[in-house]
Amino acid sequence: MLRKRGSLILCGTFLFITWNAILVLLLWGRPPPGQPGEPGREHSEQAGSQSNDVVGDVLRMADTFEVELERQKQILLQIQNHQSLWEPSNRNGDIPHQPVIPILVIACNRVTVRRCLDKLLQHRPSAELYPIIVSQDCGHSDTAEVIRSYGNQVTHLKQPDLSDIAVPPAHKKFQGYYKISRHYRWALNQVFKTLSHSSVVIVEDDLEVAPDFFEYFRSLLPLLKSDPSLWCASAWNDNGRDGYVDPGKANLLYRTDFFPGLGWMLLKEVWEELEPKWPASFWDDWMRQPEQRRNRACIRPEISRTITFGRQGVSLGQFFDKYLRYIKLNTEFVPFTKLDLSYLKEETYREKFEKEVYSAPVVTYEDVKQGQLKGTGPFRLQYSTKDSFKVMAKNLGIMDDLKSGVPRAGYRGVVSFISRGKRVFLAPPPGWTKYDTTWS
Numbered sequence: 220m221l222r223k224r225g226s227l228i229l230c231g232t233f234l235f236i237t238w239n240a241i242l243v244l245l246l247w248g249r250p251p252p253g254q255p256g257e258p259g260r261e262h263s264e265q266a267g268s269q270s271n272d273v274v275g276d277v278l279r280m281a282d283t284f285e286v287e288l289e290r291q292k293q294i295l296l297q298i299q300n301h302q303s304l305w306e307p308s309n310r311n312g313d314i315p316h317q318p319v320i321p322i323l324v325i326a327c328n329r330v331t332v333r334r335c336l337d338k339l340l341q342h343r344p345s346a347e348l349y350p351i352i353v354s355q356d357c358g359h360s361d362t363a364e365v366i367r368s369y370g371n372q373v374t375h376l377k378q379p380d381l382s383d384i385a386v387p388p389a390h391k392k393f394q395g396y397y398k399i400s401r402h403y404r405w406a407l408n409q410v411f412k413t414l415s416h417s418s419v420v421i422v423e424d425d426l427e428v429a430p431d432f433f434e435y436f437r438s439l440l441p442l443l444k445s446d447p448s449l450w451c452a453s454a455w456n457d458n459g460r461d462g463y464v465d466p467g468k469a470n471l472l473y474r475t476d477f478f479p480g481l482g483w484m485l486l487k488e489v490w491e492e493l494e495p496k497w498p499a500s501f502w503d504d505w506m507r508q509p510e511q512r513r514n515r516a517c518i519r520p521e522i523s524r525t526i527t528f529g530r531q532g533v534s535l536g537q538f539f540d541k542y543l544r545y546i547k548l549n550t551e552f553v554p555f556t557k558l559d560l561s562y563l564k565e566e567t568y569r570e571k572f573e574k575e576v577y578s579a580p581v582v583t584y585e586d587v588k589q590g591q592l593k594g595t596g597p598f599r600l601q602y603s604t605k606d607s608f609k610v611m612a613k614n615l616g617i618m619d620d621l622k623s624g625v626p627r628a629g630y631r632g633v634v635s636f637i638s639r640g641k642r643v644f645l646a647p648p649p650g651w652t653k654y655d656t657t658w659s
Contacts, residue, residue, distance in 0.1 A: 320436060320484075321416050322351045323406060324373075325399075325423045328359035332366065332424040334528065339422070340372060342430050349433055352376060352414070354406035356398060376409055378402050390500070397500040404497045411487045418443075420484045425529025428454070428482065429549040432524045436484050438555030439518055443486060448565040449474075450489050450515040454482035454524035457627035458617045461547040463636045464522050469551045470558065471521035473635065474568050476654070477625045478506045478517060482525035507622040509656060518563060519628065522549040542618060569631070576633050576644045584611050590639045597642035605658040611645060624654035 322339060326332050336351070343349050353366050356378040366375045384397040410419045420436050422428070429435075432454060439452040456464065457479055465471070480503050498505040505511060526548040527539070562568060579599040582592060592598055602608040608626065612619035617636050618627040626634050632647040632654065 317348055318418070318440065319348055319350065319416065320433075320440065321410060321414070321419050322349055323410055323419050323421050324351065324353040325402065325406060325421065326353055326355045326362060326366065327357040327402075327424065328362050329424050329529065330361050330365050331528065332362060335422065335424050335426055335428075336366075336369060336373065338427045339432075340369075342428060342432055344433055346372070350374065352406075352410065354378060354402065354409065356402040357381065376406065378405050380405070384499070386500075393500060400498055400500050400502040403502055404494065407485070407490055408494065411490050417487045418484060420482065422482050422525070423527075423529070425527050426482055426525045427528060427548065429524040431549065431552045431555065432482070434553070434555050435520070435524050438558070438560060439484065442518070442560055442563060443484060446564055448515055449518065450486075450512070451478065451517040452484040453479035453517050453519045455479040456519055456521065456523045456546070457542075458634065458636050459521075459523040459547055460542065460545040460616070463617065463638075464547055465637055465642070466522070466547075468521045469549050470553045470555070472560065472563060473519050473521070473628075473630060474516040474563060474565075474572075475519045475628055475630050476512070476516055477622065477627050477629055478503065478512065479519050479628070480506075481527065483517070504622060507625065509623055509654075512623075516565075516630065520549070522547055524549055538618070572630065572633075576646050577649050579644060582643075584614075587615060587638050587643055592639075592641050592643075595641070597644060599644045599646050601646055601648060603648055605655070608645070608658075615643075615645075617645070621658045624656045624658040 322343075324332070324335060324339070332353070336353070339351055343351070351373040353373050354376045355363060355366060358377075358381050363375075363377070366373065378401075380401065384394065384401065386394060386397055390397070407419070407421075410416050418440060435454065436452060443449050443452055453475075457477070458464075493506075493511065523546050526546050527543050529539075562571065575597065576599060579597045580594075582598045582600055584600060586592055587598070587600055600611065602611055605621070608621075609619045612626070612634070615636075615638060617634060620627065626632070626645075628634055628636075632651045634645040636643055636645070
C-alpha cells in the first residue's frame with residue numbers, strides 16, 4: 220500500500236509539471252495576428268475577431284489553469300501532511316517511528332456490532348497503524364456473520380471456551396459477568412502474547428467512536444509509557460452529559476483516579492502485572508480497587524470520544540436511561556498529536572489543578588442548584604462526608620456512586636463539571652490526603 224501511495228505521489232507531481240508545460244506550449248505556439256503569408260484583406264477583416272478569440276482562449280486557459288493549480292496545491296498539502304505515513308517500511312514491514320496501536324473489539328451476541336465497526340473503519344486513518352481485532356464470545360452465529368462480512372478489514376477471533384462457569388449460588392444471576400471476565404483475559408492474552416503487541420485500545424461492541432478517537436489515543440501513548448503514575452487512558456467522561464461539559468473545550472484533558480473504561484488504552488507491561496491475578500468476575504470494579512490502582516491515575520477527556528448505544532446487556536441497562544444515553548460525543552477533530560500535553564504529567568498537573576480548585580471561591584449548594592452563581596467562575600462546592608457528597612452529586616445531576624471511596628471522574632477527591640454554563644469543583648476540604656475506602 221505504501222508503494223502504491225508513493226506511485227500516486229510521483230504521478231501527481233508528473234501531471235502537475237506536464238499540465239504547466241502544455242499550457243506554455245499552447246500559448247507560445249499560437250500564431251499571432253498579421254503573421255507573414257496571410258492575405259492582407261482577410262487579415263484586415265478578421266483581425267478584430269481573431270483578437271477577441273485569442274483573448275477569450277487565454278482567459279479560459281487561465282481559468283482552467285487556476286482551478287488545476289488549486290487542485291494540485293491540495294494534493295501537495297495532503298502529501299506533506301501524510302509524509303510520515305508514506306515513508307519506506309523497514310524489514311519487518313512496520314512504519315518507522317509510528318507504533319502500531321491495535322483496536323480490540325469485545326463482542327458477544329449483538330449484531331449491532333456493525334455500528335461499532337462501521338464508525339471505527341470510517342474514522343481509522345491507517346489500516347497498518349490501527350489493526351482492528353474483533354474477539355467474539357458466546358458463539359452467536361448471526362453476530363459472527365456480521366463480523367465475517369468485513370472480510371480482511373478486521374481480524375475475527377473466537378473465544379474457544381463457551382462453557383458455563385461454576386459460580387457461588389448467590390451469583391447465579393451474575394453468570395454473564397464471569398463469562399465477560401474470562402473473555403477479557405483470553406482476548407488480552409491473544410493481543411499481547413500471541414500477536415505480540417505492546418499496547419491496545421479496548422472497545423466494547425456497543426460503543427461508537429468520535430472522529431478524533433485514533434488521534435486522541437496516539438497522542439497519549441508516549442505519555443502513558445513515560446509517566447509511571449499513569450496506568451490507562453480512557454475516551455470516557457462519566458459526567459460527560461450534554462450541559463455538564465464545556466463545548467468549547469474539546470481539547471481539555473484531565474487526570475482521574477477513577478478507572479473509566481468504555482474505550483481505554485492498556486500497555487503490555489500493565490497487563491503482565493494484572494493478568495496473573497485477573498478476577499473471575501466484575502473485572503472493572505476490581506480494577507478500581509486500591510490493590511490494582513496503586514495510586515495511579517488515568518487520562519480522560521472533557522468531552523467523551525465514545526458513546527454507548529447498548530442498553531441491553533448483562534448490566535440490564537444500569538445507569539443507561541438516566542446517564543449514559545445523554546453522554547455528549549465529541550464531533551470536533553482535535554489534532555492532539557500536535558499539542559503540548561506535558562501539563563498532564565503528575566507534578567505539573569497536581570500543583571496547577573489544586574491551585575485552581577482551592578483558590579476558587581466557595582459557594583453553597585443552594586447557589587449552584589438555583590443558578591445564583593455570580594461571576595465567571597470556577598467555583599468550589601465543598602463536601603466533607605460520604606453522605607454530603609452523594610446528596611449534592613445526585614441533586615446536581617452528576618453520578619453519585621463511589622468505588623473504594625473514589626468518585627467517578629474524580630481526581631484527589633475533586634469532581635469537575637459544568638452547571639448552567641459555569642465550572643464547578645465538587646471538592647473535599649483543603650489538605651485532602653487519601654480516599655476513605657469505606658465510602659463505597
